Amino acid sequence: MADKADKKIRVLIAKPGLDGHDRGAKVIARALRDAGMEVIYTGLRQTPEQIVDAAISEDVDFIGLSCLSGAHMTLFPRVVELLKKQNASDIKVIAGGIIPQEDIPLLKSQGICEVFGPGTPTEKIIEYIRTHSK
Amino acid sequence: MSIYAHIQSSVKMEIVEKLRTKDRRAIAKAITTLEDNYEDSDRLLHTIFKHTGNAHVVGVTGAPGVGKSTLISSLVKEFRSRGKTVGIVAIDPTSPFTGGAVLGDRVRMGEHSGDRGVYIRSMATRGSLGGLSKATSDAVKVLDAAGFDIIIIETVGTGQSEIDVVRAADTIVVVIIPGLGDDIQAIKAGILEIADIFVVNKCDREGVERAVSELEMMLDLKEKRTWRPPILKTNARLNEGTSRLADAISEHYSHINRNGELEKRRRARYSEEIRDVVNRRIGEYMYLASGKEFFDEVLEKVLRKEMDPRSAADLILNEIVKFDLRKSNKKN
Numbered sequence: 001m002a003d004k005a006d007k008k009i010r011v012l013i014a015k016p017g018l019d020g021h022d023r024g025a026k027v028i029a030r031a032l033r034d035a036g037m038e039v040i041y042t043g044l045r046q047t048p049e050q051i052v053d054a055a056i057s058e059d060v061d062f063i064g065l066s067c068l069s070g071a072h073m074t075l076f077p078r079v080v081e082l083l084k085k086q087n088a089s090d091i092k093v094i095a096g097g098i099i100p101q102e103d104i105p106l107l108k109s110q111g112i113c114e115v116f117g118p119g120t121p122t123e124k125i126i127e128y129i130r131t132h133s134k
Numbered sequence: 135m136s137i138y139a140h141i142q143s144s145v146k147m148e149i150v151e152k153l154r155t156k157d158r159r160a161i162a163k164a165i166t167t168l169e170d171n172y173e174d175s176d177r178l179l180h181t182i183f184k185h186t187g188n189a190h191v192v193g194v195t196g197a198p199g200v201g202k203s204t205l206i207s208s209l210v211k212e213f214r215s216r217g218k219t220v221g222i223v224a225i226d227p228t229s230p231f232t233g234g235a236v237l238g239d240r241v242r243m244g245e246h247s248g249d250r251g252v253y254i255r256s257m258a259t260r261g262s263l264g265g266l267s268k269a270t271s272d273a274v275k276v277l278d279a280a281g282f283d284i285i286i287i288e289t290v291g292t293g294q295s296e297i298d299v300v301r302a303a304d305t306i307v308v309v310i311i312p313g314l315g316d317d318i319q320a321i322k323a324g325i326l327e328i329a330d331i332f333v334v335n336k337c338d339r340e341g342v343e344r345a346v347s348e349l350e351m352m353l354d355l356k357e358k359r360t361w362r363p364p365i366l367k368t369n370a371r372l373n374e375g376t377s378r379l380a381d382a383i384s385e386h387y388s389h390i391n392r393n394g395e396l397e398k399r400r401r402a403r404y405s406e407e408i409r410d411v412v413n414r415r416i417g418e419y420m421y422l423a424s425g426k427e428f429f430d431e432v433l434e435k436v437l438r439k440e441m442d443p444r445s446a447a448d449l450i451l452n453e454i455v456k457f458d459l460r461k462s463n464k465k466n
Contacts, residue, residue, distance in 0.1 A: 008233075030236065032234065033234035033236045035234060036233040036234045038234065038235045038237060038258050039237065040256050041240075041241065042241060043238075043240075043241035053158070054240060054247065056159055058256055
């Protein structure tokens with residue numbers, strides 16, 4: 001029985017901030033499920049603290065953040081920072097939603113691994129997660 | 135990463151000590167180590183096992199949509215106000231087609247986020263059909279060793295026969311809602327038989343008294359026993375009735391503690407668990423003992439109708455019996 005024999009990729013999909021649009025997040029959750037992953041869905045209006053708490057408890061490999069309210073520059077780096085504080089930087093953070101092009105390099109410099117804008121084929125996200133999971 | 139790698143990369147501490155501090159990462163890594171069956175999972179179980187047996191394990195089951203998650207969240211609030219720590223294992227189904235799952239039970243338990251006295255873990259069934267996952271009882275052991283006073287198992291939304299929870303929990307709470315009408319009759323033989331406590335949730339709905347009296351009638355039909363399951367009305371969304379439910383859960387625990395039923399249940403639980411592991415390991419040893427080529431050879435014979443499947447299985451079992459486990463390094 002080799003190590004990681006039964007290993008499943010686990011992904012937390014969370015919506016930080018105050019916007020109530022979770023259709024995109026649900027589409028992603030469904031697509032990842034259909035790709036054989038275990039998706040923990042935490043619902044709307046999560047604080048970065050709640051998200052990190054859930055991600056650590058659930059021992060996920062990835063956190064997928066979706067934000068359409070424009071508050072991503074505050075909320076996303078806060079999640080990365082809290083993970084670092086909890087000695088959990090091995091959990092990778094990816095993001096989606098309405099993110100202006102010029103913000104992407106800034107987010108990446110603050111530890112967000114990848115940003116997927118509107119219209120990204122779900123296969124691309126699945127592929128990214130598969131190749132970047134340990 | 136297994137718990138051992140995690141412990142090495144953080145503070146040097148004994149695993150049980152680390153779990154006892156209710157360190158979320160340690161608990162989470164320990165559960166993953168067992169669920170994903172990492173190489174050191176046997177060692178971990180060996181280490182924690184003697185520290186288990188102190189928690190009261192409560193199973194909450196019922197059809198999809200009756201409000202199990204909301205009820206548990208409200209119950210946790212009640213237990214916390216009584217100074218009890220609570221661990222939760224919430225099970226959702228794995229898709230039989232893709233192997234994936236969406237686990238959404240946390241959505242209704244958000245208010246306990248950040249409370250160190252509460253730990254919530256979502257698990258997918260991963261092919262188990264009895265309403266739990268294969269690793270549920272292992273996750274319960276980790277939470278038990280971590281010192282949680284009460285451990286709540288939320289089963290998948292159940293129909294009539296997903297009753298694995300009987301083997302996993304000390305106290306079973308079966309949740310129904312009003313308006314099922316004759317459906318109660320229909321499911322009578324299924325999950326209703328395993329209840330230690332009945333909850334009629336969403337009790338603001340029409341038909342609640344009828345649901346209660348139908349359950350009472352059903353209980354009247356049963357022969358005398360020392361514990362008659364109470365039927366409690368709750369409205370979990372508004373935290374109504376959960377205080378009484380918490381009382382009933384504690385009362386049931388004292389009751390089975392006193393009359394020896396708890397010991398009987400635990401005996402049955404471990405007996406089943408040992409059998410399960412033996413069955414699983416026989417499957418694992420199959421290739422080790424006889425080799426994949428041997429299996430394929432036998433399979434070919436069956437395909438050519440030279441041998442029937444049962445004789446083929448006997449042949450392979452024979453190889454396993456001859457196989458010396460101690461000589462083989464089974465983990466490599």
